[in-house]
Amino acid sequence: MKVIEGDIGLVGGGTWTDGGGGGKTVLSVLEIGDQQLKKILLTDYLANYVKPGKHARLLVSKGLSRGIITRPFIAAVEVDGKKYKTDQVLFMGILKIALYSMAAFVLLFSFSVPLAVLACAGIALYYVRDYMDLRRF
Numbered sequence: 330m331k332v333i334e335g336d337i338g339l340v341g342g343g344t345w346t347d348g349g350g351g352g353k354t355v356l357s358v359l360e361i362g363d364q365q366l367k368k369i370l371l372t373d374y375l376a377n378y379v380k381p382g383k384h385a386r387l388l389v390s391k392g393l394s395r396g397i398i399t400r401p402f403i404a405a406v407e408v409d410g411k412k413y414k415t416d417q418v419l420f421m422g423i424l425k426i427a428l429y430s431m432a433a434f435v436l437l438f439s440f441s442v443p444l445a446v447l448a449c450a451g452i453a454l455y456y457v458r459d460y461m462d463l464r465r466f
Contacts, residue, residue, distance in 0.1 A: 330404060330462040334386045335362020340379060343371075355400060361387060370402035378406045378413050388466045390418075393429060393455055404459075405466045418463050422456040 338360035345354045352373045359366040359379070366389065371379060379385065388405035392398070405414040430449040437445035 330388050330390045330459055330466075332386055332388055332466070333361055333364055333366075334384075335364070336384050337361050337379060337381050340381055361385065366401070368400065370400045372403075372415050372417075375403055375406050375413055375415060378408045379403070380408075383408050388414075388463060390459055393425065393452065399425070404463050407466070412466065414463060414466065419460055422460050426453050426456050 340359055341357035343354045343356040345352055354371050354373070354376060356369050356371055357367070359369055359371070369389070379387075386407040387403050389401060390404050391401045403415075404418050405412060407413075429452045433448040433452060434445045437448055
């Protein structure tokens with residue numbers, strides 16, 4: 330995950346969907362510091378703290394697919410010295426490990442079993458590192 334820090338300039342509108350226990354919005358754009366984050370997912374819980382004019386630190390995950398399969402999302406926010414974190418990173422990480430590992434294992438098993446196992450271990454390591462980044466934030 331990547332930490333982005335700066336003043337929040339623009340929080341663009343987006344499409345809101347109900348997530349069953351809380352909604353989420355895919356923002357058209359989010360300006361923070363000198364960076365523009367486009368089509369980034371923001372949960373309703375964290376949206377309460379991402380306000381224009383505030384100085385903030387964001388923990389952003391692009392995921393293993395770098396936005397091709399899954400959408401980049403904001404996992405944590407620090408505003409006014411207080412930290413707010415989403416609680417879905419562990420569950421989603423476990424789910425993504427299972428799905429990506431299954432696909433990698435099926436694709437690579439016919440070439441080499443050790444290569445398939447190594448790919449699965451690499452995928453698991455990536456998402457464990459993401460979870461540890463969230464814990465340290």
